[in-house]
Amino acid sequence: MKILQGKSKQPRRVLLYGTHGIGKSTWGSQAPRALVIATEDGCHDIGVDRTPTLTRLGDVLEYFSWLTTSQHTYKTCVIDSLDWLERIIHKQVATDHRKSSIEEIPYGKGYVLAMDYWDQILSGLDAIRLQRGLAAILIAHARVTRYADPATDSYDRYEPDLHKSVSGRLQEWCDEVLFACYRVSVIKRDEGFGRSRVRAAGDGERIVHTCEAPTHLAKRRCLLPDELPLDFAAYAAALKAASGNGQDEKVKIRDGSSKPQEEVTNEV
Numbered sequence: 001m002k003i004l005q006g007k008s009k010q011p012r013r014v015l016l017y018g019t020h021g022i023g024k025s026t027w028g029s030q031a032p033r034a035l036v037i038a039t040e041d042g043c044h045d046i047g048v049d050r051t052p053t054l055t056r057l058g059d060v061l062e063y064f065s066w067l068t069t070s071q072h073t074y075k076t077c078v079i080d081s082l083d084w085l086e087r088i089i090h091k092q093v094a095t096d097h098r099k100s101s102i103e104e105i106p107y108g109k110g111y112v113l114a115m116d117y118w119d120q121i122l123s124g125l126d127a128i129r130l131q132r133g134l135a136a137i138l139i140a141h142a143r144v145t146r147y148a149d150p151a152t153d154s155y156d157r158y159e160p161d162l163h164k165s166v167s168g169r170l171q172e173w174c175d176e177v178l179f180a181c182y183r184v185s186v187i188k189r190d191e192g193f194g195r196s197r198v199r200a201a202g203d204g205e206r207i208v209h210t211c212e213a214p215t216h217l218a219k220r221r222c223l224l225p226d227e228l229p230l231d232f233a234a235y236a237a238a239l240k241a242a243s244g245n246g247q248d249e250k251v252k253i254r255d256g257s258s259k260p261q262e263e264v265t266n267e268v
Contacts (some may be wrong), residue, residue, distance in 0.1 A: 011135035018180030028231035031076035039084040064124035176221035206230035
């Protein structure tokens with residue numbers, strides 16, 4: 001039996017979601033040698049390699065196959081965006097069952113069937129990562145949802161704009177789930193007679209949250225700062241620092257004895 005010891009550096013799996021127009025696509029395009037799998041027309045003003053706008057699930061999977069089997073120099077696969085990819089999948093499920101909409105499939109079964117296609121997406125991304133060493137960046141929009149916390153009263157928070165079943169699966173699969181927004185300060189002014197006025201203020205600073213809070217869903221698997229600027233270079237630098245200043249970690253593989261049998265170094 002083999003037992004792995006030490007850190008194993010693998011290409012990252014990142015879900016970045018945020019409010020409209022904040023710069024999610026630009027952030028993804030800043031990743032090393034990125035290819036954008038475009039399911040919406042949101043990258044035409046950005047100087048990045050991209051596919052045509054894809055409207056069929058088969059076309060998305062064909063690009064995954066090409067990235068896995070063909071010769072190329074790409075290092076990052078960016079899906080922009082997940083919510084438009086979800087529409088493609090829902091349309092495919094409806095077509096499979098001769099319905100005009102996934103909602104016409106009774107008892108919510110259509111969303112269960114859609115998970116089979118999402119599993120194909122994740123399997124394709126895993127093949128690209130593990131066989132060709134590409135990182136995966138998944139872009140999504142945000143929505144405000146009511147969160148039922150069993151430890152306290154329910155409250156509103158930001159989450160990816162996806163069906164709850166696939167959102168949970170993607171959150172488990174990803175190494176980081178990052179929430180992008182503008183920094184907002186709340187100013188309270190006393191107007192006298194027991195009255196006050198509250199207003200929001202901000203200077204347009206764009207930030208990324210890496211840690212979950214009552215206001216938003218987020219996740220990290222290494223010790224990143226709670227907040228980062230919305231700039232891919234800042235994320236890459238923080239990731240490098242968290243992984244040991246960029247020094248490659250060697251993974252020792254043991255066969256159950258105390259003597260290392262093999263050492264493997266993985267590229268970030």
